[in-house]
Amino acid sequence: MLAKRIQPMVFQARRYYVELMFQVMGRALQAVSEVDENVQNEARALPDGFLFEMMVMPDGSRLIVEHTGQGRFHYHGNTAPRPVDLSIQFKHIAHAFLVLSFQEKTSVAFANDRMLVDGDISYAVRMTRVLNRLESFILPKLIAQRAVKEYPADLRLPKKLISAARIYLKVATNFVETARA
Amino acid sequence: MTNKYYEFFCPVKVIAGKAALEHIPYELTGMGAKRPMIVTDKGVRAAGLLEPVIAACEESGLEITTIYDDVPPDSSTTVVRDIAGIYRQEKCDSIIAIGGGSAIDTGKAVNILVSEGGDDIAKYSGAGVLKHPLKPFFVVPTTAGTGSEVTSVAVITDENKGVKLPFTSSFLLPNAAIIDPRMTLTLPPHITAATAMDAMTHATEAFTCMAKNPLSDAYATAAIKKVSQSLLKVMDNPKDSDGRLELAQASTMAGIAFSNSMVGLVHALGHATGAICHLPHGLCMSLYLPYVLEYNLETIREPLGELLLHLEGPEVFAATPASRRAEASISAIRKLRDALYKRCQLPRTLKETGKVTENQLDHIAEMALDDGSIMFNPKEVSLDDARAVLRRAWA
Numbered sequence: 370m371l372a373k374r375i376q377p378m379v380f381q382a383r384r385y386y387v388e389l390m391f392q393v394m395g396r397a398l399q400a401v402s403e404v405d406e407n408v409q410n411e412a413r414a415l416p417d418g419f420l421f422e423m424m425v426m427p428d429g430s431r432l433i434v435e436h437t438g439q440g441r442f443h444y445h446g447n448t449a450p451r452p453v454d455l456s457i458q459f460k461h462i463a464h465a466f467l468v469l470s471f472q473e474k475t476s477v478a479f480a481n482d483r484m485l486v487d488g489d490i491s492y493a494v495r496m497t498r499v500l501n502r503l504e505s506f507i508l509p510k511l512i513a514q515r516a517v518k519e520y521p522a523d524l525r526l527p528k529k530l531i532s533a534a535r536i537y538l539k540v541a542t543n544f545v546e547t548a549r550a
Numbered sequence: 551m552t553n554k555y556y557e558f559f560c561p562v563k564v565i566a567g568k569a570a571l572e573h574i575p576y577e578l579t580g581m582g583a584k585r586p587m588i589v590t591d592k593g594v595r596a597a598g599l600l601e602p603v604i605a606a607c608e609e610s611g612l613e614i615t616t617i618y619d620d621v622p623p624d625s626s627t628t629v630v631r632d633i634a635g636i637y638r639q640e641k642c643d644s645i646i647a648i649g650g651g652s653a654i655d656t657g658k659a660v661n662i663l664v665s666e667g668g669d670d671i672a673k674y675s676g677a678g679v680l681k682h683p684l685k686p687f688f689v690v691p692t693t694a695g696t697g698s699e700v701t702s703v704a705v706i707t708d709e710n711k712g713v714k715l716p717f718t719s720s721f722l723l724p725n726a727a728i729i730d731p732r733m734t735l736t737l738p739p740h741i742t743a744a745t746a747m748d749a750m751t752h753a754t755e756a757f758t759c760m761a762k763n764p765l766s767d768a769y770a771t772a773a774i775k776k777v778s779q780s781l782l783k784v785m786d787n788p789k790d791s792d793g794r795l796e797l798a799q800a801s802t803m804a805g806i807a808f809s810n811s812m813v814g815l816v817h818a819l820g821h822a823t824g825a826i827c828h829l830p831h832g833l834c835m836s837l838y839l840p841y842v843l844e845y846n847l848e849t850i851r852e853p854l855g856e857l858l859l860h861l862e863g864p865e866v867f868a869a870t871p872a873s874r875r876a877e878a879s880i881s882a883i884r885k886l887r888d889a890l891y892k893r894c895q896l897p898r899t900l901k902e903t904g905k906v907t908e909n910q911l912d913h914i915a916e917m918a919l920d921d922g923s924i925m926f927n928p929k930e931v932s933l934d935d936a937r938a939v940l941r942r943a944w945a
Contacts, residue, residue, distance in 0.1 A: 414920075476760060476925060476926075477760065479926070480760035480761035480812065480925075480926055481555045481556065482555075482556075482557045482761075483555075485677060485678065486677065487677065487678075488676075490716070490922035491920035491921065492920075493922070494920050494921070494922060494924060494925055497925065518929075519930035
């Protein structure tokens with residue numbers, strides 16, 4: 370009985386969590402592209418103006434980033450200025466929650482058919498590598514190991530800490546700027 | 551509770567064995583089809599493989615309305631549009647694709663156009679674009695390896711843009727796959743070997759990659775057992791129709807397995823090598839398989855060890871310590887490749903192909919890294935890792 374009563378609240382909390390994580394990830398993608406050379410090299414292969422979307426089907430939360438050139442991403446929030454070039458779509462908010470709460474690795478979610486790719490698959494592979502790199506930076510190693518297929522062996526603690534601090538600072542600044550605007 | 555989850559789907563009716571072709575008219579009329587079109591290539595026609603199909607239909611009073619026999623090895627949007635035009639002109643109502651991967655993929659693409667309308671196949675490219683069932687579509691494979699008769703994918707080259715267009719939809723799956731040993735009896739030895747190793751690779755990757763599941767495992771292990779037991783027998787006696795049927799069934803089973811559990815690094819490297827060096831797909835699979843298994847070894851030790859039972863049989867499996875079974879499985883695959891090299895010079899290294907140069911390896915590695923299959927490889931692959939595997943496969 371109690372479980373039935375609190376279920377709507379649990380669903381609501383899950384929706385808020387996924388939405389918040391998309392906002393953090395979108396800003397963090399922009400930040401990591403300003404901080405990490407590896408991410409910049411991956412992003413350079415994308416066309417300038419390339420729009421990437423990650424969303425929950427059918428019309429749930431979403432994040433949209435654009436490759437503005439030189440390996441840099443720009444976070445557009447949840448609205449795209451034009452049709453997106455690549456969309457990674459979670460089939461259900463429960464699947465998005467599994468991935469964004471690090472209970473299921475992104476690669477496992479793909480293998481488990483939790484997500485669909487609409488667009489060029491080679492760009493989706495590239496964006497997955499970028500997301501993995503981002504998660505390796507911003508999450509504590511123990512949690513990152515649950516999120517990515519393989520934690521990068523060359524990512525030493527000092528570099529991780531400095532990069533993570535810079536990314537979080539940029540994310541926080543972006544949140545503040547958005548709130549002010 | 552475990553997070554383990556999987557999906558499995560294969561609605562294709564498999565019609566296999568002696569006189570399987572003679573079931574085509576019954577199956578077609580059962581779907582209300584009276585004017586079938588055959589889509590095939592010149593090689594299939596020259597090998598006389600159309601005659602038994604035509605005879606089987608005519609004996610049952612079903613006329614083949616038209617035959618298109620000019621599908622190129624790398625089919626294009628223009629070819630698809632032309633065939634769709636002939637289909638409409640001749641008022642056909644169903645398609646029978648007879649051949650290897652290219653003829654089957656072309657048949658799938660033509661079926662999209664004639665069912666959905668229009669002349670521009672490119673607009674149906676991608677995943678999940680098709681929303682309705684298509685026209686009756688039957689497949690008669692003439693090689694035993696691709697598994698295309700049970701996959702929901704087709705790849706067609708867009709000549710104008712110079713890109714390969716992928717089409718993915720469960721509606722692309724044929725209504726029936728007809729597996730008749732007569733269709734592979736005349737397959738030359740090197741193609742028999744390469745295509746069988748393609749099936750072996752589909753099954754091995756299906757069993758060891760990330761999306762493996764209990765149902766695809768069952769198909770994968772059965773396919774591996776059939777290839778292991780029948781390939782060398784068929785190489786020594788190409789007219790062994792029982793062995794040919796075993797290989798053809800193995801190919802279909804491996805196709806069902808990998809279309810439900812995906813493939814990994816062997817395919818990523820193979821796709822890149824095929825695109826850059828124009829090597830046949832089956833050859834690339836045979837070439838890379840042991841090197842990739844060695845790369846993935848510590849991640850897949852348990853399932854790879856299990857495969858020894860299906861590769862070498864119960865006696866070798868029982869006599870091999872559990873801790874050595876994974877390595878023994880790789881050795882069994884190497885042994886099979888050596889036997890094939892002896893019989894038909896199927897290359898085991900990139901150098902042996904004579905068509906790859908060492909300075910192409912970096913390009914292959916870079917391209918492989920962006921291949922969709924790499925997502926399902928059980929071990930993360932960096933550019934350096936891909937280069938290292940290629941260097942090992944070089945000589």
